[in-house]
Amino acid sequence: MIDQRLLRTDLDAVTAALSRRHRPAIIDDVRHAARLDERLLAIARERDDIRARINLLSKEVGSLRRDGRVDDAEALQTESRELGASEKALAGEHEEVSAALDELLLGIPNMPHPDAPDGASDDDNPVVIGPIGLLNEYPEHQRVPHWEAADELGILDNERAAKISGAMFTMQRGAGATLARALCQYGLDLNADAHEEVRVPSLVSTATLTATGQLPKFADDAYAIERDDLWASPTAEAPLTSVYAQETLDDTELPIRLMAYSASFRREAGSAGRDTRGMLRSHEFDKVEMMAYTTSEQAPDLLDDMVARAEMAIAGLGLPYRVIEICTGDMGQSHHRTYDVEVYAPGADAWLEVSSVSWLGAYQARRAGIRVKRHDEDGKPVKGTEFAHTLNGSALAVPRVWAAIVENFRNEDGSVTVPEVLHPYMRGLTVIRSE
């Protein structure tokens, strides 16, 4: 959620920042929200005045009754009753406006960071690192898409996955399954130096998905378990962000850094028919996610660190990659500043997004009610609180990395060489061969 107070004090700053997302409808919503906010404030003031009067009268009634002056008390009670009626009307109006405002606010995206590159679409995302490790020319045996290569090796069985669950589900077998799990293990071990490992729930509440921004606007993208009012988590970002929802954190304990391996479930409603083969896009995939709670000052350094970690995970595997920065027109709703790591897959001849690292500013923290208590240099708590900053990013998204390994490390005989860093997790297997 954007800062409601900023809406009041500097509407122009908000519209200027959000106009960089190149979607005029957002600006209309912002102006509308500002008007509703103003109205809400006026109603609230009027209502508070009435309530103050009622409170005063009630106290007076109490003391009159103690003194046995029943008639005087009853006169005040009558006045209070009348005030109560008009207060009720205002309260109704307040609730109405408040609900309308909330609905608008929940749909208004985050303001991009001033340094985020301007652009209208993903075509405008600048490459900021790399490409690194990209060959000038790829031999024929690496120009085989992973779904064919994997099929040959018997390590991917999406046909039977479809039998079990339907289209767009994947199933790895044998060394393919081991490789998928090895990547998770690798992703976790690589980041254990700075993160606490958390095993989060896979089913999450509506409040949890609202906090990170998937709801209410993108409900169609998530699996709903309506009977129990739960959702299948589309990313560990959601549960990890709500670990400290509705809590006030001490600035002295920040940053708090968490990581989690989890399955991620996505309906892919808007991308039906795209990337239907192999491991590029599916309804369920595994991922290791990083998460940080910080002060506003700490956030930029954490962003750099997390991007570097996502980058090092890919570099460590020896895969060709690049890092792009997401431009203002391509950013996700909650994002303030975002970098993607993309790996090159020669068989599919495509750059695959394997990590997205984002700084959310206070946007999610405001929705989740995550506050920070500051302390001055003497360690004394400073009056009041502010919203925390959150960051998250994939340390390693399994399926596309899996695909990139199969394509990049495919040998002439069709076998696939396992990257050395994964050897500890592969039960001695260093080359995947057809059985």
Next chain:
RNA sequence: GGAACGGUGGCAGAGCGGACGAAUGCACCCGCCUUGAAAGCGGACGAGGUUCACGCCUCCGGGGGUUCGAAUCCCCCCCGUUCCGCCA
């Protein structure tokens, strides 16, 4: 799934229609005392909204109701603990 009991400030825990944003203890903070510390003494000590400010409003798990007035009474929901049942 059934039953019982609970949910109050950082924690523990009282309050069960009016002087309660909330006793008391612990923790934390500031003084005094002390060479220093402990103990002791005195003081301060939740959050949000609004206001230039004084102040005013809201918050005792969530929502609704009764009342001039609700932490306190009534209804619904959620969560927790214990016991029973079932179970990886």
